[in-house]
Amino acid sequence: MFFEEEDMWWCNLEVILMSATQDKGTHVGEFREYEKTTPRSKEIYDSLRKIMPAGVESNFRLLDPYPFYVDRGKGSRIWDVDGNEYIDFLNGQGMILLGHDIPKIREAVEEQIRKGAGFAIPTELGLKASRLVCDLVPSVDMVRFANSGTEATMHAIRLARGFTGKDKIAKSEGGYHGVHDQVLWALYAPEKFMGDRRKPKPAIYSNGIPSCLSDLTVIIPFNDLEATEEILRKNASELACLIVEPVLGNAGCLLPKDGYLHEVEKICQENEILLILDEVITGFRLGPGGGQERLGLHPDLTTLGKAIGGGMPVAAFGGKKEIMEKIIPDEKKWPMHTMHGGTYNAHPVCMAASIAALEIYKEGAFYPAMERISDELFKGLKEISQDAGFNVQMSHIGAMGFMYFSDTEVKVVRDALTANWGMLFKWGMHALKRGVLFGHPKGEKIIMSAAHNQEDLDISFKVAKECFAELKKQL
Ligand SMILES: Cc1ncc(COP(=O)(O)O)c(C=O)c1O
Known part of the structure; x- marks a missing residue:
């Protein structure tokens, strides 16, 4: 021990x-x-x-x-x-x-797999799935697909850094955003590592993560508005983004206090901190437009996973056009883009499942x-x-x-x-x-x-x- x-x-x-x-x-x-x-x-x-x-x-x-x-x-x-x-x-x-084994999803997968499993070349399925996501999720103008929630949050954070030119990120204590190095902080730990409950420390969660990343990681105490505001304003000039779930789904199911996230959204806007709403769990689950629609939030970027794939490994990140377009290479500049790539992105078999599921979510019955x-x-x-x-x-x-x-x-x-x-x-x-x-x-x-x-x-x-x-x- x-x-x-x-x-x-x-x-x-x-x-x-x-x-x-x-x-x-x-x-x-x-x-x-x-x-x-x-x-x-x-x-x-x-x-x-x-x-x-x-x-x-x-x-x-x-x-x-x-x-x-x-x-x-x-x-x-x-x-x-x-x-x-x-x-x-x-x-x-x-x-x-x-539910498990939904005929429409199964049939879509079977049909696509007969056409070929994967190409790493764009398909029309990508267009259909993107349209559905942009139609359903209110704040998403443009979208890119990934294969796990981890990838989606990693790319959204990179994009926030690329867009704002700032390096630090803020996240909530107890907030889980996958397993990449930048987010495995302040999940839970012995209290002495977590610090004061109103000024939580970035307690490291895993070996193998460079400890210097703690300098780039600011932790907010979810639902304590006064303390959250103080922390965000104090670090604003260096904060690229705040990544937060609409409901803390990995500290049980901790609901936001009335108005907490709306105030946080306002503080982020006033301080040019991008708000990334991590809807990997809540997306489509809390309604066709996810937590943002249900709670009336307007994030700059949204991450999606889990239900989006109808059981297949699909994730996505999306948001405002001007931010998402930072991904597009500009050959007159170096570095020329905020990089996003991946062999399996928008994998056709997974897209087929995703489209089938999203159509059912859209219908919403x-x-x-x-x-x-x-x-x-x-x-x-x-x-x-x-x-x-x-x-x-x-x-x-x-x-x-x-x-x-x-x-x-x-x-x-x-x-x-x-x-x-x-x-x-x-x-x-x-x-x-x-x-x-x-x-x-x-x-x-x-x-x-x-x-x-x-x-x-x-x-x-x-x-x-x-x-x-x-x-x-x-x-
Ligand atoms: C809110 C949230 N973000 C990100 C992730 C990471 O997703 P994945 O397990 O697909 O990498 C999870 C997974 O539970 C999650 O709940």
Whole structure:
């Protein structure tokens, strides 16, 4: 362990992550039933971890004692390699908005793959997909495609720097924008590294990131307007951009206080700091125009991912024409452009899926029912937790939400990060054993899709009650 004992309360999430790799067996006794029903997953894990670190493709997939490996999905359900069925409220961490295996998307992919998988030459599909994005996302005049949210935020930040000629970036504490070097700062860490809650420090999140990047990284405390304003104004002459999510989806589901983001937008405009709204999760999920349409925001640049691809790896960044056109090479200058490129950009098979999905989002018929079912789920879970005598702060907007196990209201990032994530993990594992994946037990939020229905809710409520009862026994 590299943290001091007194730091441990602070970093429940990290403990859970580490327990999968270092503290082997922390939860093994408690979750013996999980082992009984997932023998094939265990075999895969035991083989895979010899040739893939921790036996998972992403550190966010770590699970103690071992992850289950998925075989297929249909609608609101997924099945693992042992044949166990789960109601899926993880939905590919947000990439699935309509449900698994949507015929229109599948057919579009099949048709395109017959024409050839990839060319690295522009296709007409790029035009169709771009039109849909520009039509749907209010602030996007022009768009370029990428392959992951990480790439999209990396390019948007470069573009902001290229356009403004300034080097520093601001981001929120607890805000997640992917895994490139410039954004893996101040996610969470032992408190001594995070600094004052009103003046958060850029706490490094990973080895291998040049420490000098901390000089270019300014951290704001989301939802503390006074402190945010002071920090942004103080650094304004050096700040190229502020990158922020409309809803902090990686500190649970922390909603912005009324007017907070509108004021932040104003401060950015007054100080020539570009506002990059990271809508990798919220894009299309909070409505066809995403979080910006729902909350009435006007960012300079927007990043999109997850739902945009209808399950395929598609991401995008876009925004004001004069900023986006900085990508175009000007041969009379050096450097001649703000570079954006990539072999797989606007990959035809992915574009075909994206167009099929975006057309359904544009038509929009599924949103009211999805929102109603989502509201019902979060309201029901809140009631069940109260009846069971647990202090749960439920936070949700549209088809995403989070249950903070916390005695106090969760208003700012530090409240979110100091909630009892360990308790959530135990609750989530009890649910997993019973066939409901309420987000990832390790702390991923609950993510709904248009495929969830009343039957899913009825089963989920029954399971939720049993899980609280199990937790109570353990207290
Ligand atoms: C808000 C936000 N931005 C960026 C990313 C990075 O996306 P990707 O995992 O596709 O790189 C994520 C992923 O969860 C995200 O939630």
